[in-house]
Amino acid sequence: MNLTEEASELPIPIHTVSLLPPSTPSEDIQMAIIAALRPHISNKMPMRLLAFNYAGSLVQLIGRDEMFRLILQRAYAEAVRSRFQAEWAEAGQVASATKTVAAWMSERRRKATLVSELVEHHTRYAILSHAWIRDTPGDVVYTDWAARARNPRGWRKIAKFCEVAARRHGVALAWMDTVCIDKSSSSELDEAIRSMYKWYRGAYVCIAYLAETRALRDMDRDAWFTRGWTLQELLAPHDIRFYNMDWEDLLVRRGTDPPPEPAAVVSMIEEKIGWATTITSDELALCRRGEVEKIPISRRLQLAARREVTREEDAAYSVMGLLGVDISVAYGEGAARASFRLLRELLSSKKHVLDIFNHDYRRPSGNTLVPFAIQDYLYRSTAFDFSGVDAGSSLDHWQPLEPIVLTHLGVRVPLLLFPSLRASSDADLNQPYSPKGDFSGSVTLYQYQKSYNLLDKRLYADNEPLSPATSIHEGDYAPLIVTFGLLNFSVEKGDIVLPYQGFSVPLDCGPISPGDVHPSDSIKILKAVTAAVLQLRSTNKKNRVSVGELKKHGIQLTTLYL
Structure with missing residues (x-):
C-alpha cells in the first residue's frame, strides 16, 4: 500500500x-x-x-x-x-x-x-530540537499555553515550527519540549526524560532550529552544539533537518552560484557537525541506522562531557537514551550522585562494560575505577576503538572472569597484576631488559613522562619483593615501581588468554610479592591521563598461560575492590 x-x-x-x-x-x-x-x-x-x-x-x-x-x-x-x-x-x-x-x-x-x-x-510527527530562549520571557511553556499570545517571540517559534512541519514535511502533529511537558508534575517529567530518546528516534523528522545561524558557513558556531540535551537530539533521529534563524532549510538554501549538489551540502553539514562536536560521519551514520551501541560507551560519554547543562544532574540524565539505560530522575541529588547511579546502572545492565573504565584518571576522584563526573571522560584512550563497519571497541571482545559489580567498597573487579620497574633512561628502553618469565612489555605513563618495563626480573630477586625505597635508579617524582592491573583478559580451559594490547589501570601496591593478595585498602590508583595501554610480548609468541604458571612469570591473578 x-x-x-x-x-x-x-x-x-x-x-x-x-x-x-x-x-x-x-x-x-x-x-x-x-x-x-x-x-x-x-x-x-x-x-x-x-x-x-x-x-x-x-x-x-x-x-x-x-x-x-x-x-x-x-x-x-x-x-x-x-x-x-x-x-x-x-x-x-x-x-x-x-x-x-x-x-x-x-x-x-x-x-x-x-x-x-x-x-x-x-501517527507521524515532527519533533523540534532547539536551544531555549534565554531572555525574558523566554519560550512558551506548558503552564503558559493559554496566555501564549502575550509572548510573541515564544509563540512565533511554535507557529513557525508547526508551519515548517506541515508545509515542508507533510505532517500535522509535532512535539517540542517547552510546551508538551508539564514540568509541575514530577511523574510526567520523569516519564518524559526517560522516554525522550525513544521519541526523537520515533519521530518522522527532527527539525533542528539554529537560532544563531544564518548561513551554512556559520553553523558550527551555533550554541545549539554546546547544549547537553541536544546531543541525543542530534544522534537519535533517523532524519534530521537543520533550519537557520529565518526557518530556512540549510540543506535547500543556496549561498553559492551555481548551487552545490545536495550530496555535497550533506557532506558540508557533516563537516560542520564534526568541527563543532568531533562527531565523525561514520558515527553519524551508525546513529541514523539505529546502531548507536556500536559507538564505545566511553566515546558516547566523552561527547556528553563536552556539553553544557543548566541543571547539573542533566549531565547524566541527558545521556540515558544514548547509553541504553534507565534511571529515575531526582533533581537535587547533584551531578556526582546522578553520574554514579548512571554508571552503576551501566555496570549492572550491560554485558560488555570494560570500556566504562576508559577515562581520565588525573582528577582527584578518590581511589575508584568509577569517576565522579562525566567530564572525566573528556580524555580517553582511542587505542581500543574500531571504525567503519567494524565500529565498536576491542574491549567488548573480552568477557570478564566474573561479574564486575559496583559496591559500597568500590568496583569488584578481577585483575591480572603486572609489577613493573621504571626505566631510567632511553638506553634502558633501547636495550632489551630481562623479564622474570616469558612475558615482557612496556608502558608509558604520560602523567610522569616515564616508561616502565613489565615484569622486570629485578623486582623478584630470590622471589623476595623489591622495596620501593631500593635504589636501582635515581629517585624522582615518578614512582619507581608501578603495578599495572590488566582488565581485558579471559580464561579458557584453565588458561589465561592475554591481549597483545592490554587495557590496564596503574596501581601503587607497595612491595611486590607474587602470590600474595593485597588488601584493597592498601592499594592506590595512580593518576594518569588515561588508562594505560600495555604492549605485551612473549618469547614463545603465545598469548596464553596456564593459571598454575602465573607465579612463574611474576603475574598475579586477584580480585580487588577499586
Whole structure:
C-alpha cells in the first residue's frame, strides 16, 4: 500500500467534533485499526502533542485521548477510500478461495500489515530540537499555553515550527519540549526524560532550529552544539533537518552560484557537525541506522562531557537514551550522585562494560575505577576503538572472569597484576631488559613522562619483593615501581588468554610479592591521563598461560575492590 500522497489531499480537519467521519469502514476494519492504534499511541507516541492542519495553522495542544480520537478519524477516512478497500479485499480473496490454514494466516498477516502502515502514516510527527530562549520571557511553556499570545517571540517559534512541519514535511502533529511537558508534575517529567530518546528516534523528522545561524558557513558556531540535551537530539533521529534563524532549510538554501549538489551540502553539514562536536560521519551514520551501541560507551560519554547543562544532574540524565539505560530522575541529588547511579546502572545492565573504565584518571576522584563526573571522560584512550563497519571497541571482545559489580567498597573487579620497574633512561628502553618469565612489555605513563618495563626480573630477586625505597635508579617524582592491573583478559580451559594490547589501570601496591593478595585498602590508583595501554610480548609468541604458571612469570591473578 502506498501512503505517500500529498498532505494537502488529506481531508480531515483537526477541529472535527464527531468521533466518526460521515463514511466509516466496515466493523472488522474499525476493530483492526483501534486494536493497532491504542498501543501505538500509548507506547510509541509522546504523552502530549501539538496538532494542526496541513497548512500549519489552528494549532492545538492535545493529550493522548484527543490524539487517539483525531488520528482515528484520519485513519477511518483513509480506510474508506477505494485503494485501501481494494487491497483489503484482495488480501481475503486467496483465503476465501483455498480455505487453508496457510492462506488464512497469510490473509491475517497482509491485513495486519495494511493496518500497521495506515497507523504509522497517520501517527507521524515532527519533533523540534532547539536551544531555549534565554531572555525574558523566554519560550512558551506548558503552564503558559493559554496566555501564549502575550509572548510573541515564544509563540512565533511554535507557529513557525508547526508551519515548517506541515508545509515542508507533510505532517500535522509535532512535539517540542517547552510546551508538551508539564514540568509541575514530577511523574510526567520523569516519564518524559526517560522516554525522550525513544521519541526523537520515533519521530518522522527532527527539525533542528539554529537560532544563531544564518548561513551554512556559520553553523558550527551555533550554541545549539554546546547544549547537553541536544546531543541525543542530534544522534537519535533517523532524519534530521537543520533550519537557520529565518526557518530556512540549510540543506535547500543556496549561498553559492551555481548551487552545490545536495550530496555535497550533506557532506558540508557533516563537516560542520564534526568541527563543532568531533562527531565523525561514520558515527553519524551508525546513529541514523539505529546502531548507536556500536559507538564505545566511553566515546558516547566523552561527547556528553563536552556539553553544557543548566541543571547539573542533566549531565547524566541527558545521556540515558544514548547509553541504553534507565534511571529515575531526582533533581537535587547533584551531578556526582546522578553520574554514579548512571554508571552503576551501566555496570549492572550491560554485558560488555570494560570500556566504562576508559577515562581520565588525573582528577582527584578518590581511589575508584568509577569517576565522579562525566567530564572525566573528556580524555580517553582511542587505542581500543574500531571504525567503519567494524565500529565498536576491542574491549567488548573480552568477557570478564566474573561479574564486575559496583559496591559500597568500590568496583569488584578481577585483575591480572603486572609489577613493573621504571626505566631510567632511553638506553634502558633501547636495550632489551630481562623479564622474570616469558612475558615482557612496556608502558608509558604520560602523567610522569616515564616508561616502565613489565615484569622486570629485578623486582623478584630470590622471589623476595623489591622495596620501593631500593635504589636501582635515581629517585624522582615518578614512582619507581608501578603495578599495572590488566582488565581485558579471559580464561579458557584453565588458561589465561592475554591481549597483545592490554587495557590496564596503574596501581601503587607497595612491595611486590607474587602470590600474595593485597588488601584493597592498601592499594592506590595512580593518576594518569588515561588508562594505560600495555604492549605485551612473549618469547614463545603465545598469548596464553596456564593459571598454575602465573607465579612463574611474576603475574598475579586477584580480585580487588577499586
